[in-house]
Amino acid sequence: MRVPEVTRQQALTWRLQRQHLTVGAASVVEVVRTLAAVSVFASDPDLAVRRRLDEPGEPGEVQRALADGRLVRTFSFRGSVQVMAPETAGAYLAVRSAGRQWALRSWVDHYRLEPDDWPELRALVREVVANGPVPPQEIADAVTGTRFDHLAREFAEPNVTLIKPLCWQGDVVLGPDQSVGLTLQSPAAASAWAGIPPLDEAGPQTVLEYVGTYGPCTREHLDHWLGGGLSAGRARLARWWAEVDESLAEVDVDGETRWVLADDLPGLVDVRPESSVVLLPGKDDWVMGPGTKDEWVVPAECRTSMTRGANPVLVDAVVRGTWRLSGGAVEVDAPAAPSDVTAREVERLEALLRTP
Incomplete structure (x- = not known):
């Protein structure tokens, strides 16, 4: 059977949609479930989540969701x-x-x-x-x-x-x-707390969830997320991957073999690449999920700033600079970002940050 082929820009466009960065989510819980975990330290979880909502609401959405x-x-x-x-x-x-x-x-x-x-x-x-x-x-x-x-x-x-x-x-x-x-x-x-499942159920489940959110991915990406992030151990990860193998599909991305969920493959193949500019808080899952060593998302020249928690500017899904707040205004340092699209994203971000 011939392995489907897609371009890297198709793959990243699809991932932007999956992570609710170009197709917004309906609720705070939907965003967090998709990403698995949203960092608190050296980040802004409220901004990370609200940037991904159809209706962002007022600042403090995450705190209100924690409280109730x-x-x-x-x-x-x-x-x-x-x-x-x-x-x-x-x-x-x-x-x-x-x-x-x-x-x-x-x-x-x-x-x-x-x-x-x-x-x-x-x-x-x-x-x-x-x-x-x-x-x-x-x-x-x-x-x-x-x-x-x-x-x-x-x-x-x-x-x-x-x-x-x-x-x-x-x-x-x-x-x-x-x-x-x-x-x-x-x-x-939390009324929806489901308890701690047996490890032989949890492991394969987390593998599938990672591939569904961060695919097309490699085994090395999974090792980073569940191994380096959660200390699962390579032997367990290899076993869990093998257990869900029938639910995964191989895809050729510009000559590189990666995997997605088999059910998601038709959508990935059909997606059309789109241009975009997205501003995110430091340590956002877009960067941390694949890891700062992944040059698909973080070019080598941007790795140090991302590791230190700078706020990334994504141009066509790739980190191309940073932004910061100065006197309540967003200042962008990303020469590769188109000025008109960047201006709209800055306006959107400033609205998200504005308190009532």
Whole structure:
């Protein structure tokens, strides 16, 4: 069977549509579910999400979705905090937990906490946060006088390294309001929370979701996202890829072999390349999903600025410069960007940033 051929510009045009950058989404949750996770640190999750909506609404949409439980905030990718959809977050957390970092000898020795001790500690923590959000001090108070007394200081500080495995295993998520400092609550506070599925279900699911959002992609891209991002391990990723092989389709992109979901192949082949200018916040998933080493999206001369979290200017889906706010106005440094299209995108972005 002949492998379908598409151009790189077709592929990137299609990906822009899939990630709601040229075809807007209907809701905040739809955007976050599509992207899997939206970074909080060194980024602007509200801008990243609202730029992808048909009707962007007012600033603060993501915070409102966190407050009413449509989204959750937790430690996941790259050890940092992400905004995630409660319906799908559990699958990524299952992958993040696969490596069982808390069972490493360095962890066991430092925290004086054996792997077999975790179920009892986790149960205690779940009880504390059930009526959250609560500060970590309440967990410190709860462990005081128990056999986990030596961890009271760690929770009181708080030591987020110790809190991360509790997030990965689905015992806690971070409270919705960052302005009051670190708080913890049960993920079940989000009505759509689906729990942590078995790893043999979660792994293949996350592979399919990545290919659906970031395709046409290579195995190396998947290793970056679920391996480097979530520490899944190459052997597991290879096994999961093999398990979903029948759901994937090979495609030739300007002579390079990549993969998409088989169901998406007709749409990709039929897509017509389009010119565009898109302004995004730093650390946006458009860049972080394939990774800053992917020269399809990030040319070598732009890699340093993207790694440092500069705001990217996409010209025909490729990073060609940066932008910044100066006195409330958007200033663009991207000589390759067409002035008329850029002006319209600047106007759009300034409207998104404008408070009522």
